Amino acid sequence: MSIAVATAVSLGTTSAAFAVSPPRAGKSTPAATAPLCRVSSARSAQDFPVLPSAERERKRLGRTNARADFQPTGYALKPGGTLKVSLGELPKGATAEAVIGTYGYGRGAKPEQPRRHTLVKGSNAIPDAEGGVVWIRVSSEDAGSAGPVPITFGTQDVNEIPVFCDGKTHPGSWRRAIENSQLKDDHSPVQIVGKHVVLTVWRSSALKYADHDPGALLRAYENILRAEDRIAAIGSSSGEAPESPLRILASERLSGDPNATNYRISLPAGGAEGMLTVAGLKGAWGVWHELGHMQQQASWTPKALTETSVNVYSLAAQRSFQEEPSKAAPYDKKAHDFLDDPRPDKKFEDNKNFYVRLVMLEQLRAAFGDQFFTALHKEVRAHEQVAGDAQRRKNFMVLSSKIAGKDLTRFFTEWGWKPDESTRSAVAALHLRAPAKDPARIHLAAPTQVTSVVRAADGQLTLSGTAEPNSRLKTTSTPKGSWWDPVTNVPAHAGADGTFTLKTARTFNGQVAVTSYDSAGHALHESNHYTLPTPTHVQSAVRGKDRWITLSGTAAPNSRLKTTTNPAVGWYDPETGAPAHADADGTFTLKTKRTIKGRAAVKSYDPKTGRPLAESPHVALKDS
Numbered sequence: 001m002s003i004a005v006a007t008a009v010s011l012g013t014t015s016a017a018f019a020v021s022p023p024r025a026g027k028s029t030p031a032a033t034a035p036l037c038r039v040s041s042a043r044s045a046q047d048f049p050v051l052p053s054a055e056r057e058r059k060r061l062g063r064t065n066a067r068a069d070f071q072p073t074g075y076a077l078k079p080g081g082t083l084k085v086s087l088g089e090l091p092k093g094a095t096a097e098a099v100i101g102t103y104g105y106g107r108g109a110k111p112e113q114p115r116r117h118t119l120v121k122g123s124n125a126i127p128d129a130e131g132g133v134v135w136i137r138v139s140s141e142d143a144g145s146a147g148p149v150p151i152t153f154g155t156q157d158v159n160e161i162p163v164f165c166d167g168k169t170h171p172g173s174w175r176r177a178i179e180n181s182q183l184k185d186d187h188s189p190v191q192i193v194g195k196h197v198v199l200t201v202w203r204s205s206a207l208k209y210a211d212h213d214p215g216a217l218l219r220a221y222e223n224i225l226r227a228e229d230r231i232a233a234i235g236s237s238s239g240e241a242p243e244s245p246l247r248i249l250a251s252e253r254l255s256g257d258p259n260a261t262n263y264r265i266s267l268p269a270g271g272a273e274g275m276l277t278v279a280g281l282k283g284a285w286g287v288w289h290e291l292g293h294m295q296q297q298a299s300w301t302p303k304a305l306t307e308t309s310v311n312v313y314s315l316a317a318q319r320s321f322q323e324e325p326s327k328a329a330p331y332d333k334k335a336h337d338f339l340d341d342p343r344p345d346k347k348f349e350d351n352k353n354f355y356v357r358l359v360m361l362e363q364l365r366a367a368f369g370d371q372f373f374t375a376l377h378k379e380v381r382a383h384e385q386v387a388g389d390a391q392r393r394k395n396f397m398v399l400s401s402k403i404a405g406k407d408l409t410r411f412f413t414e415w416g417w418k419p420d421e422s423t424r425s426a427v428a429a430l431h432l433r434a435p436a437k438d439p440a441r442i443h444l445a446a447p448t449q450v451t452s453v454v455r456a457a458d459g460q461l462t463l464s465g466t467a468e469p470n471s472r473l474k475t476t477s478t479p480k481g482s483w484w485d486p487v488t489n490v491p492a493h494a495g496a497d498g499t500f501t502l503k504t505a506r507t508f509n510g511q512v513a514v515t516s517y518d519s520a521g522h523a524l525h526e527s528n529h530y531t532l533p534t535p536t537h538v539q540s541a542v543r544g545k546d547r548w549i550t551l552s553g554t555a556a557p558n559s560r561l562k563t564t565t566n567p568a569v570g571w572y573d574p575e576t577g578a579p580a581h582a583d584a585d586g587t588f589t590l591k592t593k594r595t596i597k598g599r600a601a602v603k604s605y606d607p608k609t610g611r612p613l614a615e616s617p618h619v620a621l622k623d624s
Helices: 054-061 171-179 203-208 214-231 269-276 278-282 285-293 311-321 329-339 354-368 371-381 389-404 409-414 421-428
Strands: 045-048 071-077 082-087 095-100 115-118 122-127 132-140 149-153 158-160 163-165 189-193 197-202 248-253 259-261 264-268 449-455 461-466 472-474 499-504 515-517 523-526 537-543 549-554 560-562 587-592 603-605 612-615
Touching: 045 132, 071 189, 082 095, 095 122, 132 149, 132 189, 171 203, 171 214, 189 203, 189 214, 197 203, 197 214, 197 269, 203 269, 214 278, 214 285, 214 311, 214 371, 248 269, 248 285, 259 285, 264 269, 264 285, 269 278, 269 285, 285 311, 311 354, 329 354, 354 371, 354 389, 371 389, 389 409, 389 421, 409 421
Parallel strands: 163 189, 197 248, 248 264, 449 612
Antiparallel strands: 045 149, 071 132, 071 158, 082 122, 082 149, 095 115, 095 132, 189 197, 259 264, 449 461, 461 499, 472 515, 515 523, 537 549, 549 587, 560 603, 603 612
16 A cells, blocks of 8 residues: 555554553653853853753663763863863752863864863863863753852963854854954854754854854754654653753764764764755755764664664654655665565665665554654653663564554564564563554555646746546645635646646745545645745846846756756756856856847756756846
8 A cells, every 4th residue: 555654544553552651760850951052241250050961861761872961161272271160069969070172073084082071169270282162061960950050261271262142142243253253263163052952163164154044043953853852752741751951962074974972963064054054954864864863762773773763853854844755755666675575584684775774664654653653762761771782673573563552573574574482472472463454565655745846937836746646636825724726727637647747826835735636526635835946036137249148146046057048948058068056045147148039037956856946037138
């Protein structure tokens, strides 16, 4: 069967499904209040809230990686300098450290190795040969009610670094703050501090994207982290674990693959746009993936799932943007080729592509809904962490059956997991029946999906996608209201193969959608809400004496731009011989000799996929 992976289908789930063990005593109490950004114009004297320790929070939430229990100060120690710190009274049970250097950050391919120094009440002098960003760790195993700890910094061997504090720093002053920073080197640190993330990036990268609102960027990070929290059953609703006040460090370095480990994710400089702009982050699967590693639970993640189960969180982030089919959907055929392989010796690990493996997890979510994974996270937190690869494999198979309320032995066998006798016995002891419909037969194809939108010169939109074969398709300007045949008032239908193309002018909130209907007029499925492409406009078309026409205007940032003499025949790169692209801010200037009935136009294309985006209105020429 082919189903929308965002919707659970009935597999005969019994009332035993999603029966989760109660939380361990003392493990679900709310952590300390999330700290505000403490950096201000008077940096030398700061108050630091007492946070729960990184290890305490890691264990409370059952995670593989700990988040950072240390806080930014706005200072960087000079190489060879001595950090002078005066520590005030510590609450009972609390400890304090100075951390010099930033996890995951670096001028080269290898990140820095921070040094940690215990602080004592009163004066502390800490010499350090390497220098680096200064952090303060004030933590306790019981941080719930402890007040802030005052700390005073000596300013002799430190530099202030630019820090954007969410809710405190005005976006309009951000570029000036970076330009006026005491450290002028391109690779000197700049920080953007939010509630749950601290970005530490090069000054050159911060300057490049300084006109992008860091506050909006932090809200985009919060959106991703909330989506990943929801699938992990973390939040303020009944039965959810309280969110942690600890932050994730997102740090820039020269090169290498993105990666994550305790405290931080580390991203190469080549991906700075995805790290520092809302538009970039919205499509930065790699960033979502590394943030997902900071959510991952060890107890149900054997080695075979390390780079796969992390994408349960990445997909949650993707769904929060509601734009594309599941990242796993293109690998559905390869997954079913494997499932249909009758060899008894096949192994899950034979699938070298992690997205093929991800189809297995998406089938579970499709069969039992998002609550399958929320219940799985709750169940893991209700018990001590499981160690050892074989035990984690067993734990995942047994817990999956318990949570689904169905014996999933056959499902895991089809996926080459080879449940051993101990695992089979543990599942049998649950006294569950096999599902009426095998989840391994589920195909990850969205029933109704808009996959492409092209904006014509007259503003008309051409939608392409997939739906139930021969279904009738309608559009709307109010999704919660009525749906109508396209503006041509001629019914539109999907073909016998399920593909469709239709034209409409109806939009809502900068998006477009389609609902499919059966022959009796009953609604079948509402599609994803697809964000419209940025319009393409030619603002100036000036023809020189040499007959070359200089076109200037706006289009989607970085989009590829083409011209033509006949839109019905095709669009082509400008005759200058090199592809033309809009700049990062969406502006462009290009030269061409092509006109359409004496007028000029440009069409923009996705620079990665080549998919058409928007055709500009046709404008009159002016002679120079």
